[in-house]
Amino acid sequence: MPLRAARFFVFLLVPAFAVSCFGKDLRDVLAEHRAPVEAKLAKVKALREQARALPAVSSDAVHIAGGPAPVLAWKAGAVGVNASIVHLEDLDDLTELGNIRHRASLSKTINRCASVFATHREPYNAAYPRLTPPPPMSSHGADEVLGLCQALRYLLVIRSLAFVEPSDPRASISCSVGDAGADGGNASASETCHRFDGGYLKADVLVFDVETQRHLGGFVFVAESSAMVDVTTSGVNVKGGLERNFDGNIDDALQAAARKVLPDLPTGN
Numbered sequence: 001m002p003l004r005a006a007r008f009f010v011f012l013l014v015p016a017f018a019v020s021c022f023g024k025d026l027r028d029v030l031a032e033h034r035a036p037v038e039a040k041l042a043k044v045k046a047l048r049e050q051a052r053a054l055p056a057v058s059s060d061a062v063h064i065a066g067g068p069a070p071v072l073a074w075k076a077g078a079v080g081v082n083a084s085i086v087h088l089e090d091l092d093d094l095t096e097l098g099n100i101r102h103r104a105s106l107s108k109t110i111n112r113c114a115s116v117f118a119t120h121r122e123p124y125n126a127a128y129p130r131l132t133p134p135p136p137m138s139s140h141g142a143d144e145v146l147g148l149c150q151a152l153r154y155l156l157v158i159r160s161l162a163f164v165e166p167s168d169p170r171a172s173i174s175c176s177v178g179d180a181g182a183d184g185g186n187a188s189a190s191e192t193c194h195r196f197d198g199g200y201l202k203a204d205v206l207v208f209d210v211e212t213q214r215h216l217g218g219f220v221f222v223a224e225s226s227a228m229v230d231v232t233t234s235g236v237n238v239k240g241g242l243e244r245n246f247d248g249n250i251d252d253a254l255q256a257a258a259r260k261v262l263p264d265l266p267t268g269n
Contacts, residue, residue, distance in 0.1 A: 026120060026139040033146035034117065040152050041094055041114055043210050048091040050208075051157045054215060057204035060261045062217035067209060070154040070262070073106060074255055083154035084109045085254075091157070095119065099126040101165065102199065102243070104158060105251050113149035116142045154216075155208045158254075162202040166225050166246050169194035169238045194238055198225030199246040205257070221257035223250040 064070065070083040085107045089098025094114035097103075108123065115123035115137075122134040137145075206218045226249065231241030 024139045024143065026137070026142055029139050029143045029146065030117060030120075033143075033150055037113055037146050037149045038117065040149055040210065041110070043213065044086075044110055044152075044155060045091065045094060046213060047155060047157070047208050047210070050213070050215065051088055051091065051159070051206055054206060054218075056159075056161065057206070057218040057220050060219035060257070062207045062219065062261050064216060064262070067211075068153065070207075072156075072258070073148070081148055082151050083156060084148065084152055085156045085158065086110050088157055088159045095123060097123050097125045097127070100160075101127040102163075102201065102247055102250060103127075104254050105247070107158065109145055109148050110152075110155075112137070112145045116146070152210055155210050156258075157206045157208065158203050159206065160201065160203050161220075162200065164197075164200040166199035166239075166242045167197035169196045169242060194231070196225075196229075196242055198227070199242075200224050201250055201253075205254070217261075219257050219261040221253045223253035225249065 068082060071080045072083045072085070073081045085104050087098050087100045087103055087107055089100055090107065090111050092098060094111055095118040096115070097108060097111050100107075111123040115121060115134075119134075121136050124134055201223045202220070203222075204218055204220045207216045208214065209216055223246070225242065225246045229242055229245045231238045
């Protein structure tokens with residue numbers, strides 16, 4: 001059985017209509033949000049071809065006129081959020097995440113909304129295929145993410161222009177002064193250091209007004225792995241520590257670039 005068919009077969013067998021401590025049944029949450037959120041998702045889907053066809057961003061500029069200022073949820077507990085981030089590949093099928101191994105951490109909202117309507121679960125992630133289906137979404141989680149989609153006004157679409165994944169670590173016998181990492185060069189000869197080829201991402205970001213379907217401009221950002229990464233808290237999973245460093249640097253570079261092109265951009269912190 002093809003993987004896609006198998007996933008939906010399991011979804012049909014295992015409905016996720018649990019009532020959590022949130023107090024609402026998932027079916028009630030979906031019914032409450034369905035009409036306005038599905039309308040927003042249709043508008044997001046309609047932007048796909050425009051996002052694909054637009055030329056690469058040549059100058060960083062975004063013009064917001066006649067609408068509220070965009071607010072992004074860089075941190076939990078954000079208030080007044082009306083903007084969301086997707087990778088271009090996420091627009092191919094809104095019920096699933098695109099095949100993006102290293103993505104911006106805020107880039108799952110739209111697909112989570114579409115997925116909970118379709119499967120009552122978190123979206124399938126093509127970059128990390130699993131034999132078991134994604135976990136069910138709680139009624140509280142669904143209410144929270146659907147509220148973000150319902151309030152959506154601006155969509156930021158990330159398009160990868162150049163990408164290199166961090167390499168697997170290569171262990172050395174001992175740390176030298178030149179190999180020392182976060183300890184500022186004080187690594188002892190008994191410690192083991194790992195060499196690796198860092199990750200690299202260059203991307204442009206297109207900004208759209210979802211309501212008017214207008215392209216408002218865009219900007220470019222570049223993210224790289226840190227030259228030295230402390231993975232002492234990663235245990236034996238050194239590769240995972242390197243990947244988390246790269247992912248964090250992607251978020252930092254995206255946020256810094258967004259704030260440069262929109263200096264007064266509220267972040268919902």
